[in-house]
Amino acid sequence: MASRSPAEELDVDGIAVRLSNPDKIYFPGLGENGGRKRDLVGYYRTMALAGPMLSAVRDRPTFIERYPDGVDGDQIYQKHIARKRPEHVLSTPITFPSGRKGDALRPTVPADIVWAANYGTVIFHTWPTRHPDNDxxxxxxxxxxxxxxxxxxxxxxxxxxxxxxxxxxxxxxxxxxxxxxxxxxxxxxxxxxxxxxxxxxxxxxxxxxxxxxxxxxxxxxxxxxxxxxxxxxxxxxxxxxxxxxxxYSVRRSPDGRVSMPVTWAELADVDPASFTMATVPDLVARREDPxxxxxxxxxxxxxxxxxxxxxxxxxxxxxxxPPSYPKMPGEPPRVQPSKKVAAHWDEHGNRVEE
Incomplete structure (x- = not known):
């Protein structure tokens, strides 16, 4: 087992954020040439301080996809905010389809993104709502x-x-x-x-x-x-x-590929493989956020x-x-087409009452 590298302290817009085991390999395909935890956290620190990523996630319920042992390790998809967290990391109340309540991460300052990255977060997933109205x-x-x-x-x-x-x-x-x-x-x-x-x-x-x-x-x-x-x-x-x-979120990919906003004009000839956590910060620094x-x-x-x-x-x-949801009003039966008995369904896919 590789030895842990010493923890460091990062200044993120005046807030101290701990970077633990910074030399741990998160992207084996890149190794020490851009694939360490410090590279991932450094990318998110740059993007959060530059502005466009924080604007995209600020005040939104945010689920985090964590890979504490790197992208080849186990996935932890976390919907609920960690109970033990710094004071600057805030939450927002959400209601699940079942009616159950919860509290999700609500990024408000750059340090929140960096804290989550140090927590092993590779991917940030957001709701299409903003606090406090998540309905x-x-x-x-x-x-x-x-x-x-x-x-x-x-x-x-x-x-x-x-x-x-x-x-x-x-x-x-x-x-x-x-x-x-x-x-x-x-x-x-x-x-x-x-x-x-x-x-x-x-x-x-x-x-x-x-x-x-x-x-x-x-x-x-x-x-x-x-x-x-x-x-x-x-x-x-x-x-x-x-x-x-x-x-601007990194994805689980060998090269640290990024989900990148582009203009419609750029989309015409863009190469999605060109957007990685190694290349995106320079691009963001050179142009306005689309x-x-x-x-x-x-x-x-x-x-x-x-x-x-x-x-x-x-x-x-x-x-x-989706199959995990309760039966919704007006929803057609969730029956795979190959398992339907033709006589029981009309041309629109609705069940015919017997």
Whole structure:
């Protein structure tokens, strides 16, 4: 077993944060050449002090994905804030789909991000809400998820040729980022006047319209067996308690890849592999944050809710929730298509009462 390296103390905007075992290898693919714990914590210290990452997570319920033994070790996905923590680390109350209450991390100062990184956090996942109102999202989140047989270029084409024009038609603004893997995330700032159910149904309506416009490339099917080689719009990322990787968050990857905000123009030829915790700080220092005005671009979702109503009139109701959720009002039965008995279902996928 390798010996522990001595702890150090970091000054993070006037707050002392302990860095324990700084030379421990977190990214074996990089080793001592950028893959140590000090490199990860140093990246988050730079990004938190630079401003854009703190702006993205400030006051949001934040779940942390920890790898205390490095990214090849065990994963700890932590929703509840640690009971033992420094005074500067605050919490925010959340309600889970079951009705159970909890308290999540609420970053408010750069030291909170650095403290979490020293705690073994590699990935920061945020809710689409801000403290103290965690019942009304201020973002819709469009997750473009590649299926087997598709790649980033396929996702990119759907984002540029389909998602961006539709958002423009709806008079809302989409802020785009690489997922840090093979996908693309688009965050749409909205007025926090609707609950999670309405927000999720709005994204379902948007996804269905994308599917109608290019059914060969886009699918809304929750069931993997029906997706084929198409880009899945994961509408359930808008359900209560679902969180998404924060902008500028590192991902669990051998090269320390980052989920990177870009402009729509940059997306046209961007290489997601070029964004790592070694390269992103210099890029951030050289240019303005593409998401700098996201909170000023909030809009209503009435046009999307009108699309929801039209779909309902055409027999297209709600879609399945993830299996961990309680049965939701209006939700169709969660039955895998290959296990359905055809005589018991209509053409819209609704169960026919016997």
């Amino acid at each position: 009304h999202p201020d973002q819709l989140r469009i997750d473009l998820d590649p299926s087997p047989g598709t790649d980033f270029d396929d996702v990119r084409r759907v984002a540029i040729d389909l998602v961006q024009p539709l958002l423009t038609e709806l008079d809302v603004t989409g802020f785009v980022k690489t997922s840090g893997s093979r996908g693309i995330h688009v965050f749409v700032p909205i007025e926090p006047r609707w609950d999670f159910i309405a927000g999720r149904r709005a994204v379902i309506a948007l996804a269905r319209e994308l599917e109608r416009r290019d059914p060969e490339s886009v699918t809304t099917s929750w069931w993997k067996e029906e997706r084929g080689q198409r880009i899945f719009i994961d509408f359930n990322q808008n359900a209560r308690d679902r969180s998404m990787c924060a902008p 998401w700098t005005d996201i909170d000023e671009r909030r809009a209503g979702i009435e046009p999307l809710l009108e699309m929801v109503d039209r779909d309902e009139e055409n027999g297209l109701g709600d879609m399945p929730y």
